[in-house]
Amino acid sequence: MTSSMNTEALIESISELKRSRRAIILGHNYQPPIIQDISDFVGDSLGLSQKAAESDAEVIVFCGVDFMAETAAILAEDRLVLIPEERASCPMAHMATGAEVRALKAKHPGSVVVTYVNSTAEVKAESDICCTSANAVSVLKSIPTEHPIIFAPDMHLGEYAGKMAGREVVLWEGFCPAHHYVKAEEIRKAKEEHPNALVMAHPECPMEVIELADAALSTSGMLDFPNRSSASEFIVVTEVGMLYPLRKRHPGKKFYCPSAALLCPNMKMTTLESVKRALESDIYAVRVSPDIARRARIPIERMLAVPRD
Ligand code: SF4
Structure with a gap:
């Protein structure tokens, strides 16, 4: 009882702060359910950054991980992003640095560096074009064949997209x-337990997992897929938080997580406490240096011009 009253009081106070600060809350599909529920928009990292850029809110509270908030800060440069x-x-985003990407590029003259949007701003700044899991194949196909392609930082998405686009990476x-x-x-094992279920796998999974799936999909693709399928059960091979928006959007269908x-x-x-603190005290403001932001915006904008796969 006490905890539910606390929750209600926190939600009320976040709503008031949002109004007084002219703020919006953006929540990633993998966030805890209560954070998704208080978010003005829930979606994937790129969709949320686009919302940040389009919105006229003065303050943007980004409930996700660091690279997503950085991307929002780059696209909504005149707003306060928290x-x-x-x-x-994101551990994956920090598996590559700008200096390392520069060094690899020097080893492959004439190459085009494609960077997954799940990367730091300094890595984006070294890149020619970014991609998401929803348009990686189209981005690779858009690169003239005479250019070698370097794909960072996710080897699994790079391998999958290279295979689908027919390009060496x-x-x-x-x-x-x-x-x-x-x-x-x-x-x-999950297929044995749920023989009628279709498998949706995110292309960040290893290839041997993707090969067992009925569809390889980004999170936004997964949200839509049950609408296009007559199946009523799905094994969802992506971060477990995704089950929440799937169940909300498709209440008549069943979704299973196959792995801990x-x-x-x-x-x-x-x-809720940290969202309230962010709105009360501007903790933590996300800042990208103007030079990095200017250079990182170019590959992001090139990516936005490429349609989804
Ligand atoms: S789910 Fe993976 S890519 Fe997303 S934030 Fe976590 S580690 Fe990074």
């Missing part, structure tokens, strides 16, 4: 721990 938890960081050896450690064996590996602790750090 991340409620400073430690909410020099892969950075980064990975998302939540997807990398899913085992093909776990998917086979599919949990990103960094995505679960945001709390």
